[in-house]
Amino acid sequence: MYRPQFPDNPHKEFRDEDFVQYFDQNSNLQLANALNLAVGGMILEIPLQLQSDAPFTWRAIQVNGPANFAMRFKDPYGNYLTDDWVMLPLAFSPDSTAPFGTTVIPLEPAIRCPLGSVVWVDILRVS
Numbered sequence: 540m541y542r543p544q545f546p547d548n549p550h551k552e553f554r555d556e557d558f559v560q561y562f563d564q565n566s567n568l569q570l571a572n573a574l575n576l577a578v579g580g581m582i583l584e585i586p587l588q589l590q591s592d593a594p595f596t597w598r599a600i601q602v603n604g605p606a607n608f609a610m611r612f613k614d615p616y617g618n619y620l621t622d623d624w625v626m627l628p629l630a631f632s633p634d635s636t637a638p639f640g641t642t643v644i645p646l647e648p649a650i651r652c653p654l655g656s657v658v659w660v661d662i663l664r665v666s
Contacts, residue, residue, distance in 0.1 A: 591655030
């Protein structure tokens with residue numbers, strides 16, 4: 540469960556609701572193609588389209604994928620969240636005790652995304 544370090548809701552007329560924006564190889568063909576990459580191959584700027592029915596605040600990331608891949612995310616404003624590629628097991632099971640893909644990594648501060656915006660992900664096959 541995600542619990543923000545500093546909960547914020549500056550708009551008292553809105554109510555926060557839990558919502559999981561889910562993407563996989565069935566909903567995004569480019570994610571499916573990533574599984575067939577040769578070593579050193581990459582796919583840049585895979586679009587992850589957010590829903591446009593309500594404002595969305597991006598507060599955490601959870602990734603489940605092969606351990607021989609690295610990723611980097613870009614917010615809807617074109618800013619990378621990391622300076623370099625991040626190996627999946629290192630980023631998404633950082634204490635090495637949780638099963639890979641089960642750890643939710645919070646984003647601090649949260650990222651407010653415009654209605655219907657796109658989050659981008661780059662994928663690199665390392666080995």
